[in-house]
Amino acid sequence: MTRVISGVVLAVAALGLIWFLSSIALLLVALIVAALAFREYERIVDAIGAKVPYWTALIATLLACAMVPFQWVDIESVLAASLLLIALNVLVSNRVGPPLLADTAAAVLAPVYIGVPLGCLVGVHAIAGREAVLLLIATVAVSDSAQYYTGRAFGRTPLAPLRSPKKTREGALGGFVIAPLFLAVAGAYWLPAFPWWWHASAGLGIVATGIIGDLFESMLKRAADMKDSGTLIPGHGGVLDRIDALLFAAPVFYFYLRTL
Numbered sequence: 441m442t443r444v445i446s447g448v449v450l451a452v453a454a455l456g457l458i459w460f461l462s463s464i465a466l467l468l469v470a471l472i473v474a475a476l477a478f479r480e481y482e483r484i485v486d487a488i489g490a491k492v493p494y495w496t497a498l499i500a501t502l503l504a505c506a507m508v509p510f511q512w513v514d515i516e517s518v519l520a521a522s523l524l525l526i527a528l529n530v531l532v533s534n535r536v537g538p539p540l541l542a543d544t545a546a547a548v549l550a551p552v553y554i555g556v557p558l559g560c561l562v563g564v565h566a567i568a569g570r571e572a573v574l575l576l577i578a579t580v581a582v583s584d585s586a587q588y589y590t591g592r593a594f595g596r597t598p599l600a601p602l603r604s605p606k607k608t609r610e611g612a613l614g615g616f617v618i619a620p621l622f623l624a625v626a627g628a629y630w631l632p633a634f635p636w637w638w639h640a641s642a643g644l645g646i647v648a649t650g651i652i653g654d655l656f657e658s659m660l661k662r663a664a665d666m667k668d669s670g671t672l673i674p675g676h677g678g679v680l681d682r683i684d685a686l687l688f689a690a691p692v693f694y695f696y697l698r699t700l
Contacts, residue, residue: 445674459570473679474555475501477679478550480680482497484669489539490543497550499522501550505559526544526548558690560690564690571631575631586618590615594611594614595611596608596610597610603662616644619643620643623639623640649688653685
């Protein structure tokens, strides 16, 4: 019951924020989510054995998130400045050898893994409006549900047994069939400027990257021997547990809107 209640509250809150806030206001929400997700990420990599320079990597993550949707400063400059800040932390670190390399890699990954995707989500809102954001989130949710129920009904072959033993190839196939169909149909009403094949191909990209995002977070948690990334959302775990697929799918949809 706790899981159901918290899920409903979370869904209603997300719907309200996306529907009623402007893109600038939504960016502020995205920055808060990025900070919460970064905190969970830092805990995970710490359990694995890496030490992220907390404030430097957090600032780099928030800057990346803020720059992607509006380009107040070009993203290349932001990422270059972030790398410089992280490099300065490396110079003063008292760790050497492989541990220092792991620290640096974990710090550099944070803006790319968390900051850029959440910025892309706001970018979708800025380019195509609230309907496009909800369409993206709904497609990810439909894909997850299709994979789950198709996997339960027909799943026999593990998709990635070392990452997530419960995922099956048959379940993934269900996601690849149902989610693009959903996006092609719903997109005709919510994003009518794009043809059906655009929606269908975007759906395929969302499903593929969503699966990768899910498996990537599972890999991190398994390496850290953690069941959930956090405890912020009762019955659902942490922020990263809720947005793992979206972090990989949002840049794909943003790319489609900007370039195709």
